[in-house]
Every structure is written in C-alpha cells, then in structure tokens.
Amino acid sequence: MEVIFHEKQEGSLCAQHCLNNLLQGEYFSPVELSSIAMQLDEQERMRMAEGGVQSAEYRTFVQQPSGNMDDSGFFSIQVISDALRVWGLELILFNSPEYQTLDINPINERAFISNYKEHWFTVRKLGKQWFNLNSLLTGPELISDTYLALFLAQLQQEGYSIFVVKGDLPDCEADQLLQMVQVQQTQRPRLIGEDLAVRNQRVQATEEDEGTRVLDGSAMMDEDEDNLQKALALSRQQIDMEDEEADLRRAIQLSMQGGLCLDATESASSSQPQTSETCTQESLTQEELRQRRQMYFAKQQPSKPEHQESAEN
Known part of the structure; x- marks a missing residue:
C-alpha cells in the first residue's frame, strides 16, 4: 500500500491532510489554506459592512476571531469547499434528506469527506477498492464494498457530518495501479496514539x-x-x-x-675445657x-x- 499517498496527522492540520489524501498529493499547504481563509474573512467583513461600519453587528463581527481558521491549524468547511472548487469539485451533504431521497448506493460514488469535532478525514475509492485515509491512522485502511454503507452509517450515528465529493478527481498513480491489481490487508492500521503507546x-x-x-x-x-x-x-x-x-x-x-x-x-672435653x-x-x-x-x-x-x-x- 506504499503507492497510496497518506499524510499522517501533524498538529491540528487535519483539513490539509484531508485534502491532500483526497487528491493523492501535496496539493495544499497551511499557507495556501490560510490565504483562502483570509479571503473568506474579508468577503464576510465586506458583507457585514454593507449594513454600516458603525452598526453594532459590524463592530461585534470585527471583534470576533476568524470562523474560517484558528492558530491551531483548523480550517472550516468553507475553506475546504473553496479549495476543492479550484479543481472543479463540489461537496454535497450526504446526511441531508435531499441527498438521501436520491437513494444512491455509496459504492457508486468516488469519495467522501467526514468531520467530527473539528477533525476532517477522507474516504476515497482507488481503483476498485475503498480506503479510509484518516490522518490519525498509521496507514490506509481497506474498506470492503459490503462494509462501506455500514461504515458511513456508523459515522452518522456517532455524529459525523459526511460530504459527498462530486466531480472528476485528478489522476493519480495509486488509482491507475489499483485498477489492475487489488490490495489485501492482513492487519488493520492502528491509531497513531495507540501505535505510539505500543512502541513506548x-x-x-x-x-x-x-x-x-x-x-x-x-x-x-x-x-x-x-x-x-x-x-x-x-x-x-x-x-x-x-x-x-x-x-x-x-x-x-x-x-x-x-x-x-x-x-x-x-x-674433646678432656683436651679442651668447655x-x-x-x-x-x-x-x-x-x-x-x-x-x-x-x-x-x-x-x-x-x-x-x-x-x-x-x-x-
């Protein structure tokens, strides 16, 4: 599975890891995502200014921290959506009733992005197989077609927000190779924290x-x-x-x-006296x-x- 690009967690840069694992390459850096976040902040500020820069709403808005990024490296769904729009990709909320009524089988999609408590990760199809590319794992996790629907249902039950990635993903070596061969995984990857504990x-x-x-x-x-x-x-x-x-x-x-x-x-006693x-x-x-x-x-x-x-x- 070395051919599969898999960025592991660093700090709170899960949004960056999510995007790069989805696109299968180092396409985005924290600096580029921060630039997108600042552009979104400026657009929101300009919209708020239309109501008057002296208004209480505007003064409250400018005093609040950015809702699109923070110092830890977190980026909002708006930043991720704008970053994917550059590649002609769109995000649709999988959890929404509108999408559920379409009754689309998940295995017919190409990729999903999930979020829970500000952690983003990607589930993508490479070749003919599905992989969990969570940056918190020590490596890609193989997901069978029969288990994919159960996996997504479990995420929903645990409170995850799931987005369907629509559009043509860029070509990658892993997708081309796995079209010809299939991966067999004998041991599931552990969480990075668990792996560190085992090593310790x-x-x-x-x-x-x-x-x-x-x-x-x-x-x-x-x-x-x-x-x-x-x-x-x-x-x-x-x-x-x-x-x-x-x-x-x-x-x-x-x-x-x-x-x-x-x-x-x-x-000699007789001759010499002692x-x-x-x-x-x-x-x-x-x-x-x-x-x-x-x-x-x-x-x-x-x-x-x-x-x-x-x-x-």
Whole structure:
C-alpha cells in the first residue's frame, strides 16, 4: 500500500491532510489554506459592512476571531469547499434528506469527506477498492464494498457530518495501479496514539530487560568477588602451613647440627675445657627446638592422646 499517498496527522492540520489524501498529493499547504481563509474573512467583513461600519453587528463581527481558521491549524468547511472548487469539485451533504431521497448506493460514488469535532478525514475509492485515509491512522485502511454503507452509517450515528465529493478527481498513480491489481490487508492500521503507546511499552520492556541483565551481572560480580576472597584466604592458610613446615625443617636441621656439636664437644672435653656460657647457649637452643616441634605436631594432630605426648616428652 506504499503507492497510496497518506499524510499522517501533524498538529491540528487535519483539513490539509484531508485534502491532500483526497487528491493523492501535496496539493495544499497551511499557507495556501490560510490565504483562502483570509479571503473568506474579508468577503464576510465586506458583507457585514454593507449594513454600516458603525452598526453594532459590524463592530461585534470585527471583534470576533476568524470562523474560517484558528492558530491551531483548523480550517472550516468553507475553506475546504473553496479549495476543492479550484479543481472543479463540489461537496454535497450526504446526511441531508435531499441527498438521501436520491437513494444512491455509496459504492457508486468516488469519495467522501467526514468531520467530527473539528477533525476532517477522507474516504476515497482507488481503483476498485475503498480506503479510509484518516490522518490519525498509521496507514490506509481497506474498506470492503459490503462494509462501506455500514461504515458511513456508523459515522452518522456517532455524529459525523459526511460530504459527498462530486466531480472528476485528478489522476493519480495509486488509482491507475489499483485498477489492475487489488490490495489485501492482513492487519488493520492502528491509531497513531495507540501505535505510539505500543512502541513506548516495547521500549520500556527493553529497558527493564537491560536493567535485569545489569543486575544479574552485578550479582555475578559480587559472587566472583566472594569466591576471590575465599581463594585468597585459602592461599594465605597454605602459605602459613608451608612456612611452618619450612621452620620445622630448619629446626630439625639445627637440632641435628646441635647434636653433632655436642658429640664433638664431649669427645674433646678432656683436651679442651668447655665454658659454662657455651653450654648454657647450646642447652637453650635445644630447648627452643623441642618446643617448636611440639607446637607444630600439636597443630597437625590436635586430638593426640596424652600418653603419646608423654612418650614424646
């Protein structure tokens, strides 16, 4: 349906979108419609001035804002009618009893313009199919021939004013192409507000999912930190045990050296007298070694029976 021209809503420029969607092109801008509205205002002012510029009616008229446009971008039916008159097109009120008495089947018409609470939109036949070209929709909405009469009746029931577009519409690519092929629509377009809400929900869900992943990552980092601390503690314990074993090995070596020195000293006692100070130092060294061995074995075997300790002593 890309071939169908469909202007989406901007501000309150629904009259511009309605006309361009009807004519299937960028035929009118806000500046051009404003110019038509000012011309209509001037024509109305001149008619009111015929009754006298000093009259209360005239002074009231000139003090009132324009009835053909406002600052929001709204344009009246008179502006739309004058804009279409340039293309030789005329608007007839579909709701009027006069037109209803003609008993014309809606599918035999070419286009309709609808208005409700200052919102204008177009329903037009392109090729052999009808489309709702409402600027508030995300895209053209296909309307079957059987549903067209019900669709218009529903608009009437909801308070819409419906106008039949009479005259030859300008040629357009969509009309030429859809004369040869027909469109199949599997999914109806949503209102722009609904589509925006759906996109916002998707964005929010994505952000929440990313936030969850960040939290999971933080939890994993905390767990890794705990594991690292435990590994460091075990490593420090292992280093302490290795240091104690090294101390024990050094103590045993010193003990053996001390024993050898004592043997050598005893053998040489007859030839070289030993001073009391030297014996005291050797005796203290052996006592320290014995205490170190007991402390190490006590750590390795904390539940050793007392009779074993007595035997070692």
